[in-house]
Amino acid sequence: MSNNGSNPMKPFNGRLVKIRDLATEIKLFQIELLEENGRNAFLTYQPGQFAFVSSYGGGEAPFGITSIPEQTNLLEFAVHRHPHGKTTNVLHRLSEGDPIGVRGPLGQAFPMQEIKGKDIVVLGGGIGGAPLRPVINHIIEHREDYGDLTILWGAREPSLLVFTEEYDSWRAAPRTRLHLTVDHRPPEWREGNEGLITTLLEMVSPKADNAVTITCGPPIMIHFVALTLRKLGFALDQMLVTLEGRMHCGIGKCGRCNLGDVFVCTDGPVFYHSQVAEFLESFL
Amino acid sequence: MIDKIRSVSRELLENGDVSYVIGYEMGTRGGTRPAIISDAQDVEKLVWNRECYANLTTFLHDYKKPSRRGEDLPRVAVMVKPCDSRTINVLLAERQIKRENVHIIGLTCGGMMAEGKLREECLRCNIRTPIVYDTLIGDPPDVDVVDDMQDVSELEAMTAEERLQFWLSELDRCIRCYACRDACPGCYCTVCEFDRDDSLWIGMQNELPEKHFFHTFRAMHLAGRCVDCNECERVCPMEIPLSLLNRKLAKEVRELYGFEGGMNTELTPFITVLADGEVSLI
């Protein structure tokens, strides 16, 4: 649990080592933590956890940690600039070398131990791909521990697809298939299908037997993907999601992210659909 | 009047002319509260007395979108006192409501009362019959109007420094609860400029500078549009004299433009209308 000098609201100091375009209005931030207590806090973060990225002066906002410790000492975050969002606008205007703060790691991770030996289906929509990239890379780093990996990756259009430069390495991994789809396909784009991710899902039709699905994207996408997965025979306790609730403190104090008596920041953001179905309140 | 109110409401609901009737019902601790009914049987709950303070037109903003995509906008009946009817004109002028989507039940009014006396805003009101309505209920009573603008004159007699101190000391107890803004039918921005996530105009703090700014500029946004229904001051838990600020600006607009908000469906000329020659291309 993030606890800088025992103050869980205090960010760790970092430096923005690299910032590059990932997709339209989405930049990838690579951050080096400057203090030992920060580096210690982030020694063993897991896929699915998130952290608050602080622009000193522009506020902080939660982002899924998109890197994995096996691959880099830096922390990576994919930040989508929201037109009305003060923090994301300030973040996008930062330059390499600028100071930047990180508070975390927070939240429950994907149960990577529990799902060993199973076939994994990953479904990412738009910026929702950011918390899923560490799942994919973790599986690839520990390839023998997991069954077949099927990745369904979508966006409204090709310029919004994230981590395009990694697709080849995903495809190259053993027992791994990548399927892309965009809502609107320009004629010259031949890398994938046209249509919603649910259409792609029905086409690919992964087997439910000994399989687990992991979905991240806008609430409406999560909802329809879940319906389609049920049609394909997946049970609710085979379906993992990661949710958002406009978290402000990330530590269960500010009260904002609750779904009924469950808090997205501390009880989640990762949940099985079987848990989500029991929530008093719908995330939709 | 109450029998007619109930029968008109019942008929509108039973005929399917409207999906909702917005009126008044008894409150739990004296007084009345808004009632939004959709079932004709519930018209028996409706009341009309000297404690029907609320300006119900503020609820019209809840029916500007259909409840489900693809459905038609619901038709709504709303009860208005003469002051409230002026708000209808403001909302029509600003195209917030469509005339055909609202059935206005106009109620003649001799003023609301509190603690045995006429309320201040009613004492100075000289309109007995709503100025726009579909159904009119009641006969206009006789009322002695006292509109001496005494408190406005006192404000004007202060020096600038005294006036600032007066407002700062009144606003000190403001808690930025936004009840004034949310009760006001004229405040309907989906994202209020003073409640923005990016703190563009004012920060989120509950300090005097922020409170001063909020109230001053909300009053500016209402100049020429405020109809003195006095809901803002009535709902304020701290009894801040908001009406005084709004009436002072209304007086300015009257004197500068000869315009009074809500008397017809014209837009207020303050800020919204440029006279010839006022725009120059640089």
Place this chain on the structure above:
Amino acid sequence: MRHISHSQLLSLLDLVAKSQTLIAPKDMGKGHLHLRPVEDSSEIVFEYTRTDLSAKEMVLPHTERIMRFENRSGEITITDLFINKDQVVFGLRPCDAHGIASLDSLFIRQDPVDRHYSKRRDSTTLVGISCPQMWDSCFCTSVGGSPTERKHLDVLLTENEDGYFVDCVTERGEMLFKNIELEEVEQTRMSNVTLNDSVPVPEDNLWPTVFDHPYWQQVGARCLSCKLCTFVCPTCRCFDLRDEPVTSNAETVVHERIRTWDACTSPNYRTIAGGHNSRPQKGQRIRNRFYCKFHYYPVDYGAEGCVGCGRCIDVCPVNIDIVEVLHNVDTLLRQPATEVKEETR
């Protein structure tokens, strides 16, 4: 029973104000009493029902600067901003103290400890005054409280003709009186406070069964989505967090991270990036507030989410009356098929 005279109490408060922050009911105009720092006892109002806002402000301020960021040419210094002076809160009621105890259960007893809150809490002495009666909107006795409850206070004073009976509940409370000779008086029978009728408060585990009932849309229809009920409430604690500028010059740019009260009743409270709002309807938002009080607080924190102070009843512009809601939920739970229409009692 120990007893302090009026004049002794005034002297004590004057003394306290010299070494700590003394916070007491102060008239902010038109008889509106807020708990505010006072220079000396002459500013204190002693005759009142309750203050407009609860004592929550004293441990969770309306506006709290929690951190300062100084940026000197790219080098950042973060300074935690904690309370740096002890404070005595005088004149709160037992329900206010109950509210603080509920806040303690989530800010302190839930991991991780909120340091800003806990330091403020540790610096605070609560000196409450027993209620001489229950007022119209009070229902503390229905939610585990009472007008004479000493449990959550450091000192409980009970007024009589010449002064106050002094009940030091904690050591902290004792410390306040250590240098004063208090007279011992016969424990005269303190007049019983007449209690209001009790209000049915359904068990927390029963609330889920009526979560989807259309009743909540009905109550919510007249809600204005303002923040009044949450701000006056002793247990509502949702906060917003933002950075705001302080100063800047050629060398140094200073910002502060600030938290302020926010309200789940607000329309865009749960609008997430991308525009989705999971509580777009007023009924959904008002339902969240009632469930937070009577289900989430007890289930998540083991504490009461409502202390029966009645402030929300007094201030709601559209008379959404929590006592009425409790009666209606109780009815709904007894007869699930009922269509409950709000009736005035």
